[in-house]
Amino acid sequence: MSSTAVGIIGCGNISSIYLQNCHQRFRGIHIAAVADIDVARAQARAAEFGVAKGCSVDELLADPNIKIVINLTVPAAHGEVALKAIAAGKSVYNEKPLAVTRAEAQQMLSMAEAKGVRVGGAPDTFLGAGLQTSRKLIDDGWIGKPIGATAFMLGRGPEGWHPNPYFFYQPGAGPMFDMGPYYLTALTTLLGPVNRVSGSAQVSFAERTITNNLNYGDKIPVNTPTHVVGVLDFAAGAVASIITSFDVWHSTLPWLEIYGSEGTMLVPDPNNFSGSIKIRRGGDSEWREMPLSHSFAENSRGLGVLDMAVAIQENRPHRASGQLAYHVLDIMHAIHDASREGRHMQLTSGIERPAPLPMGMDNKGF
Numbered sequence: 565m566s567s568t569a570v571g572i573i574g575c576g577n578i579s580s581i582y583l584q585n586c587h588q589r590f591r592g593i594h595i596a597a598v599a600d601i602d603v604a605r606a607q608a609r610a611a612e613f614g615v616a617k618g619c620s621v622d623e624l625l626a627d628p629n630i631k632i633v634i635n636l637t638v639p640a641a642h643g644e645v646a647l648k649a650i651a652a653g654k655s656v657y658n659e660k661p662l663a664v665t666r667a668e669a670q671q672m673l674s675m676a677e678a679k680g681v682r683v684g685g686a687p688d689t690f691l692g693a694g695l696q697t698s699r700k701l702i703d704d705g706w707i708g709k710p711i712g713a714t715a716f717m718l719g720r721g722p723e724g725w726h727p728n729p730y731f732f733y734q735p736g737a738g739p740m741f742d743m744g745p746y747y748l749t750a751l752t753t754l755l756g757p758v759n760r761v762s763g764s765a766q767v768s769f770a771e772r773t774i775t776n777n778l779n780y781g782d783k784i785p786v787n788t789p790t791h792v793v794g795v796l797d798f799a800a801g802a803v804a805s806i807i808t809s810f811d812v813w814h815s816t817l818p819w820l821e822i823y824g825s826e827g828t829m830l831v832p833d834p835n836n837f838s839g840s841i842k843i844r845r846g847g848d849s850e851w852r853e854m855p856l857s858h859s860f861a862e863n864s865r866g867l868g869v870l871d872m873a874v875a876i877q878e879n880r881p882h883r884a885s886g887q888l889a890y891h892v893l894d895i896m897h898a899i900h901d902a903s904r905e906g907r908h909m910q911l912t913s914g915i916e917r918p919a920p921l922p923m924g925m926d927n928k929g930f
């Protein structure tokens with residue numbers, strides 16, 4: 565199988581791990597060019613990782629060898645950049661969220677279908693050892709029939725560590741659109757689609773103060789909710805609660821717990837590819853640490869792109885799909901809509917759970 569030429573648009577903070585994995589580690593893909601609105605930044609990234617070309621967005625899109633574009637721009641640009649890539653005949657894989665609005669995301673999906681190209685979306689942590697093992701344990705019946713789940717991402721926001729934290733407080737980000745995709749992609753790939761949503765969302769502080777070195781003391785106006793609480797009804801019968809917050813100093817809550825008719829499972833941080841999985845069944849006196857059954861325990865961001873490239877060659881569905889990323893976007897919007905409108909929201913989107921990765925499937929398997 566030949567290595568697929570991929571381009572990256574957006575050479576900021578997260579681009580280095582994509583370059584390490586997609587250019588230097590995975591065999592099925594390589595990065596043929598990187599682009600940014602700031603061309604000098606793209607050239608610097610190209611030089612740093614030994615990529616042939618650092619260039620403008622238009623130059624990258626004009627390269628006929630590039631089949632897939634990885635879109636690592638800020639959320640507000642996800643839609644515009646993806647639509648340009650699709651118009652140029654490329655498949656596109658967006659960082660999360662898929663887009664800011666549902667309309668933009670729908671346009672992306674329908675245009676891709678018309679053009680015969682694919683849409684994929686982050687996160688791909690659900691393909692990692694932690695969440696693939698969790699899924700196998702649920703599917704094998706270790707906790708019986710899932711009846712509920714809780715998901716928590718409670719922190720004090722990224723203005724203390726991210727070099728350019730402004731976008732986190734604009735529409736398309738906030739804790740739910742920024743971190744919710746990890747939790748909701750994990751939950752939907754473990755439990756299936758959500759069909760009803762409720763929630764409450766608030767802006768707890770009108771502005772934030774940057775406390776990292778670069779723009780220390782600068783104020784960011786907050787234009788999106790920063791403490792968001794959702795209730796999710798899954799089509800298969802389970803009910804979950806999720807809290808995402810940039811407003812909490814300290815918490816002792818776990819990342820993700822799944823409750824089944826026969827026991828409880830503690831799921832690792834869905835923002836990571838691995839971690840500890842524990843199960844305690846009805847009669848057990850202790851938690852039992854479960855061994856990982858799957859590969860990709862290391863930081864494998866870009867694995868969803870690799871799977872998409874191989875899926876195109878093998879003419880099969882890819883796992884980190886536009887449909888999955890759209891369902892997650894729809895859930896996140898519905899939580900905010902429910903809060904605004906004071907009612908439950910019925911969802912029209914859905915998913916078929918992506919095929920699990922085979923056990924033992926590693927980098928050589930792709």
Ligand SMILES: NC(=O)c1ccc[n+]([C@@H]2O[C@H](COP(=O)([O-])OP(=O)(O)OC[C@H]3O[C@@H](n4cnc5c(N)ncnc54)[C@H](O)[C@@H]3O)[C@@H](O)[C@H]2O)c1
Pocket residue numbers: 573574575576577578579599600601602605621636637638639641645659660661728742
């Ligand atoms: N930083 C992280 O830890 C992290 C982790 C996972 C996912 N993400 C996601 O990755 C994406 C990028 O995050 P980041 O932290 O790298 O942001 P960043 O601000 O560090 O980088 C974004 C880059 O995109 C470029 N850009 C913006 N608009 C553009 C446009 N229209 N055309 C071309 N280039 C454009 C900017 O110049 C910048 O170099 C976001 O969607 C974010 O949610 C970030």
